Amino acid sequence: MVLHLHIPDGYLDPIIALVAYLMMILYGIFVLRRGEALNEEKITEMTVIAAGIFVAQMLNWPIPGGTSLHFVGGALAAILYGLKGAFIIMFLVLLVQAVVFHDGGITTLGANVLNMGIIAPVVGYYIYKLITTKTNIENKEFIGAFLGGWFSITLAGIACGIELGLSTQFLYGLSVSVPVMAIGHFLLGIVEGIITALVIKYLRKEGE
Amino acid sequence: MIMFHDFFEKYKKAWIIIGVLLILSPLFGVYLADLVGYHEPLDIVAEKLGLEEKTGFYETPFADYTVPNLPDWLGYIISGIIGVLFILAIGLLIRAYYRWKKSE
Numbered sequence: 001m002v003l004h005l006h007i008p009d010g011y012l013d014p015i016i017a018l019v020a021y022l023m024m025i026l027y028g029i030f031v032l033r034r035g036e037a038l039n040e041e042k043i044t045e046m047t048v049i050a051a052g053i054f055v056a057q058m059l060n061w062p063i064p065g066g067t068s069l070h071f072v073g074g075a076l077a078a079i080l081y082g083l084k085g086a087f088i089i090m091f092l093v094l095l096v097q098a099v100v101f102h103d104g105g106i107t108t109l110g111a112n113v114l115n116m117g118i119i120a121p122v123v124g125y126y127i128y129k130l131i132t133t134k135t136n137i138e139n140k141e142f143i144g145a146f147l148g149g150w151f152s153i154t155l156a157g158i159a160c161g162i163e164l165g166l167s168t169q170f171l172y173g174l175s176v177s178v179p180v181m182a183i184g185h186f187l188l189g190i191v192e193g194i195i196t197a198l199v200i201k202y203l204r205k206e207g208e
Numbered sequence: 209m210i211m212f213h214d215f216f217e218k219y220k221k222a223w224i225i226i227g228v229l230l231i232l233s234p235l236f237g238v239y240l241a242d243l244v245g246y247h248e249p250l251d252i253v254a255e256k257l258g259l260e261e262k263t264g265f266y267e268t269p270f271a272d273y274t275v276p277n278l279p280d281w282l283g284y285i286i287s288g289i290i291g292v293l294f295i296l297a298i299g300l301l302i303r304a305y306y307r308w309k310k311s312e
Contacts, residue, residue: 047299050295058287060237100268102271206221
């Protein structure tokens with residue numbers, strides 16, 4: 001059992017779902033007020049990136065044994081646009097996936113935004129920042145983006161495992177759901193890291 | 209068409225990449241999935257546990273990236289386009305908000 005990150009309706013009990021919604025709203029209010037002000041051009045660019053991440057998430061690579069692998073993009077969005085931008089981009093993607101395609105639930109949208117629009121970007125952003133500003137290794141942008149992408153998925157997976165494990169509607173407890181999600185996403189996260197690093201490398205080169 | 213210029217011409221390269229990914233997407237989401245007999249992992253768990261996935265508060269015609277009466281591969285691509293259009297529409301609204309705020 002390795003699960004992917006979009007939790008459908010019916011898997012989280014009302015309390016967990018509600019707490020996750022509250023965390024999403026509080027973090028949203030906090031993050032939208034800080035940082036650089038947004039303008040029309042930034043919003044346009046972020047919309048294009050959101051469309052790109054949405055489509056990239058459709059390239060779902062099934063793995064025999066009941067799991068699948070697709071790019072998430074939370075770390076990438078955060079490296080490119082900071083935490084505020086990443087929250088908006090990932091919220092947009094997850095909202096459309098849930099409302100139009102039932103990919104991830106409506107009641108679980110809070111939890112999915114918490115995992116992919118908050119935890120993944122925060123982890124990816126700070127790892128990238130730490131490596132690019134505090135170290136002097138070669139290719140630090142590439143390595144920072146790789147590790148940021150990798151651990152963004154690992155931590156998002158652990159968070160997802162905690163939410164499912166705590167839910168009384170999900171019959172596996174924390175002792176099963178957390179290690180399974182952690183190990184699974186530690187492995188799947190490598191691909192996220194590689195894609196994040198390649199995209200950052202490409203965009204930085206384009207920008208020169 | 210200022211909007212067309214802002215959203216498309218300026219980001220031509222990005223849209224070409226998005227288009228290519230869209231055309232390739234059924235290879236992953238439909239063809240490979242059939243090949244390995246893929247089911248949503250959480251669906252499998254649900255079946256084992258006797259849980260039923262609640263579809264939410266309404267039915268969407270595009271559930272799981274399909275379009276009624278279309279073959280899966282085409283439905284997948286059209287779903288992708290529909291999703292992109294929804295994202296663009298919301299992006300436009302947010303943009304309009306920032307324009308309105310600036311003019312205040």
